[in-house]
Amino acid sequence: MTSDLAQYGLLLSLLLFAILAASEAMFPRRKRSLPRVKRWRTNILIILMDSAALRLVGPIAALAAASYAAQHHIGLFNWTDWPAWLEFTLALILFDLAIYGQHIATHKIPLLWALHKVHHADRDIDVTTAIRFHPVEIILSMLYKSALVLLLGPSLLAVFVFALILNLCAMFNHSNLRLPDWLDKRLRLFLVTPDMHRVHHSTVPGETDSNYGFSIALWDRIFDTYIPQPEAGHDDMVIGLKEYQTDGPAALWWSLALPFQKRYRPDKAKGYKRKSS
Template identity: 50%
Template sequence: MADILFQHEPLIRLGAFAGAFAAMALWELASPRRRQAIGRSVRWPGNLGVVVLDSLLVRLLFPTAAVGVALLAERHDWGLFAALSAPTWLAVVASVILLDLAIYLQHVMFHAVPALWRLHRMHHADLEFDTTTGVRFHPVEILLSMLLKLAAVAALGAPPVAVLVFEVVLNASSLFNHGNVRIPAGLDRALRWLVVTPDMHRVHHSVVPRETNSNFGFNLPWWDRLFGTYRAQPEAGHDAMTIGIEQFRDPRELRLDRMLLQPWRSDAGRYPIGRREPGG
C-alpha cells in the first residue's frame, strides 16, 4: 500500500491542488470578501509562475520528497513512533498534528530571524490577498522548508500515509485560508476552532508589523491560541486594512523577476519579531 502511494504521490498531490485551486478561484469570483484594486491579470502570472519554479526545483533536488523519506523511515524503524511501537492509527493522527505544529514553529522562525524573513517576506509582499497568495513562496524558502520537513518526518517516523495526507491537507488549507472569499461571521467564528479561516489568516497579511506577527497557523488554529500569537481581527477592519509590507509597494514588484530578487533588496525593516515599532 505504501509503495503504491509513493508511486502515485505526484498525481495525487497535483489532482488535489488543481481541484482545490479551481474551487477557490470560482468561490472568489462568486463571493469576494474584499474589492481588489489590482486584478488577477497583474498578480497571477508572477504568483503562479513561482509555483511552477518551486515545483521544478523540489522535484530536481528532492526526488523522493517527504513521502519517500517516510517510506525509508518505515523500512528502517527510524523515529519516535517506531521507538514507542505506536499503533498505526495513533501514529497517523499524531503525525498529522505534530507536522502541523512543526510548520507553525517554522513559520514563526521565518518571522523571527531577519535573514529568513527576507526570504519569507516575498509571500507578504503581495499587494492583494487571494488564493494565489497561498502558493507565493520564494524558491529558497521552499527548499529550506523541505529540508526541515524531511527532518521532522524522519524524527517522528511518520507513516507514509500520514505524510501524504498532511501534504494534501496543507496545500489545500493554504489555498483556502488565503482565499478572498466571504464567510458569514457566525460560521467563521465557529470554524476558527477547527481550521484557519481566510478572515483569521488575512490579519497575518496586514501591513502593520504587530498584526503581521500574529496568526501564524496554516491548517490548525490551536497553536496561535496556545502560544499567544492569536489576533481575532485587524484594527482597521478587513475592508479597510492594507495588505502587504512597507517595502515593495510598487505594482511592478509583482513581476516574477523582481519578486525573486526581493530578499537581496532593501533591509529587513521593522517586521522581524522583537524589533520595536516607533513609539512601542
C-alpha cells in the same frame, strides 16, 4: 506508490484551486489593489519555478523520507508499538505544530525573513498567494519537513495526508472568499479561516506578527499569537508590506530578486513607483 500518492494529491489540490478561484471571484471578501491578471501571471510563474525547485530535492522529499525511515527503522514511531490510529493522529498534530514553529521562524530569523518577504509582499491575498514562495524558501522548507519525517518516522499515509491537508488549508485560508460571519466564528474555533489568516498579511507589524497557524487554529491561542480581527477592518486594511506598496510585487524578477536587496530604494525602483491617484 509514492509517485501515485503525489499525483492524487496534485489532482485534489488543482481541483480545490479551481473551486476557490471561482468562488472568490463570485463572492470576493475585498476589492483588489492590482488587476488579477497582472498578479496571477507572476504568482503562477513563481509556482512553476517552485515546482522545478522541488524536483531538485526529490530524493529527500517528505514522502521519500517516510519510505526511507520505514525501510531503515528510523524515527520515533518506528521505535514504538503504539496503535496505528494513535501514531497517525499524533503525527498529524506534531507536524502541524512544527509547521507553526517554522512559520514563526521565517518571521524572526533575518535570513529566512528575507526569503519569506516574497510571500508577504503580495499586495492582494487570494488563492495564488498560498503558493507564492521564493524557490529557495521552498527548498529549505522541504528539507525541514524531510528532517521532521526522519525524526518522527510516521507512516507514508500520515505524511501524504498531512501534506495534502497543509496544501488544501493554505489555499483555503489565503483565498479572498467571503464567509458568513456565523460560519467564520464557528470554523475558526478549530480551523484557520480566510478572515483569520488575512490579519497576518496586514502591513501593521503587530498584526503581521500574529495568526501563524495554517491548519489548526488552536496554536495561536495557546501561544498567545492570536488576533481575531484587523484594527482597520477587513475592507480597509492594507495588505502586503509597508515599504513595498508599489507595482513591484506583481513583477516576476522583482519578486525573485527581493531577498537579495540590501534595502528598499524607491528612487531606484524604476517602473515600480506608486501611481498618483
